[in-house]
Amino acid sequence: MAKEIKTIGVLTSGGDAPGMNAAIRAVTRTALYHGMKVMGIYRGYNGLINGDIKEMNVRSVSEIIHRGGTMLYTARCLEFKTLEGQKKAADRCRELGIDALVVIGGDGSFRGCKDMAAQGIPCIGLPGTIDNDIACSDYTIGYDTAMNTAVEMIDKLRDTTQSHDRCSVVEVMGRNAGYLALNTGIAVGALATLIPEVPFDIDRDIVQRMNDTRRTGKQHFIIIVAEGVGRAHDFAEIIEKKTGIESRATVLGHVQRGGSPTLRDRVSASQMGYHAVQLLLDGKFNRVVGTRGNDIVDFDITEALNMHKSIHTALYEMSKVISI
Ligand SMILES: Nc1ncnc2c1ncn2[C@@H]1O[C@H](COP(=O)(O)OP(=O)(O)OP(=O)(O)O)[C@@H](O)[C@H]1O
Ligand SMILES: O=P(O)(O)OC[C@H]1O[C@](O)(CO)[C@@H](O)[C@@H]1O
Numbered sequence: 001m002a003k004e005i006k007t008i009g010v011l012t013s014g015g016d017a018p019g020m021n022a023a024i025r026a027v028t029r030t031a032l033y034h035g036m037k038v039m040g041i042y043r044g045y046n047g048l049i050n051g052d053i054k055e056m057n058v059r060s061v062s063e064i065i066h067r068g069g070t071m072l073y074t075a076r077c078l079e080f081k082t083l084e085g086q087k088k089a090a091d092r093c094r095e096l097g098i099d100a101l102v103v104i105g106g107d108g109s110f111r112g113c114k115d116m117a118a119q120g121i122p123c124i125g126l127p128g129t130i131d132n133d134i135a136c137s138d139y140t141i142g143y144d145t146a147m148n149t150a151v152e153m154i155d156k157l158r159d160t161t162q163s164h165d166r167c168s169v170v171e172v173m174g175r176n177a178g179y180l181a182l183n184t185g186i187a188v189g190a191l192a193t194l195i196p197e198v199p200f201d202i203d204r205d206i207v208q209r210m211n212d213t214r215r216t217g218k219q220h221f222i223i224i225v226a227e228g229v230g231r232a233h234d235f236a237e238i239i240e241k242k243t244g245i246e247s248r249a250t251v252l253g254h255v256q257r258g259g260s261p262t263l264r265d266r267v268s269a270s271q272m273g274y275h276a277v278q279l280l281l282d283g284k285f286n287r288v289v290g291t292r293g294n295d296i297v298d299f300d301i302t303e304a305l306n307m308h309k310s311i312h313t314a315l316y317e318m319s320k321v322i323s324i
């Protein structure tokens with residue numbers, strides 16, 4: 001029989017993402033509802049190593065569902081990547097009576113979960129990253145808000161791009177993944193979107209498309225580049241040289257990680273947080289929670305980390321057809 005979980009620790013790790021607070025709230029309230037004790041661990045795995053931990057009650061998570069960022073703060077903790085750091089973190093759990101951890105973060109954070117599981121601390125991972133690069137889940141907490149923020153920013157940019165008959169090259173985040181870029185590109189009607197998953201040729205995919213659409217009367221252009229393919233400034237320089245069209249680069253940067261979470265992020269985060277605690281109650285340990293369509297699903301951590309996520313190629317092809 002699996003051990004009974006009486007006390008859980010919850011932490012956020014890696015880049016923050018809008019909706020992490022809603023997940024912390026759901027985890028905390030569900031656990032308290034079932035009579036568990038909840039410990040809030042601050043600044044990711046750093047908090048475990050340093051003992052930066054406070055007990056939570058139902059009111060500790062009031063007034064956060066609508067806030068971006070994470071009330072538990074977050075960090076990228078290098079010490080935790082060492083076996084010594086992992087042992088310290090597991091010892092801290094045992095010292096404070098933390099029976100299991102809920103970790104809200106990205107793939108790196110889940111590798112940390114796997115290491116904690118190896119140290120005898122059961123873990124549940126919740127996908128919280130604007131990059132949507134978690135293979136076992138269609139969707140990650142923060143992705144929807146980040147896309148909507150990018151769209152709002154680019155809509156503003158469009159005004160000045162159009163007024164000057166210019167080309168705007170916009171760099172969006174996503175680390176090595178192009179999900180954020182692809183959907184943003186479709187939503188703003190970009191002429192071209194470059195993502196790491198699809199090989200591209202600047203002459204064929206940008207210059208020729210700009211020249212073709214110019215012949216049909218188009219005078220301004222928005223090009224989206226995922227950060228994983230290169231720097232917007234470099235692309236803008238090349239495009240201006242090759243087309244003679246004045247070009248400007250805009251790097252949206254960390255603004256994409258902020259802001260009040262959308263309804264979708266709040267609801268998904270709440271469902272996933274609730275599900276994480278249900279798993280622990282059912283004695284199902286070392287799982288990563290995700291979504292498949294409208295369903296909440298979960299996978300063994302190792303299996304989840306070995307999964308591969310591919311880009312929606314039909315969506316990419318469609319984006320090219322409707323931006324001529
Ligand atoms: N291989 C690993 N083994 C143990 N811990 C790890 C490993 N990789 C990452 N971590 C821990 O998880 C933290 C977050 O990882 P990372 O910086 O890759 O972000 P992430 O969780 O993937 O989120 P995001 O990509 O959205 O920022 C690291 O700082 C480290 O503490
Ligand atoms: O906040 P940092 O450490 O600069 O990291 C930026 C990275 O984090 C993310 O915002 C989230 O993983 C990526 O899109 C980006 O590459």
Ligand SMILES: [Mg+2]
Nearest residue numbers: 106107108129
């Ligand atoms: Mg990551």
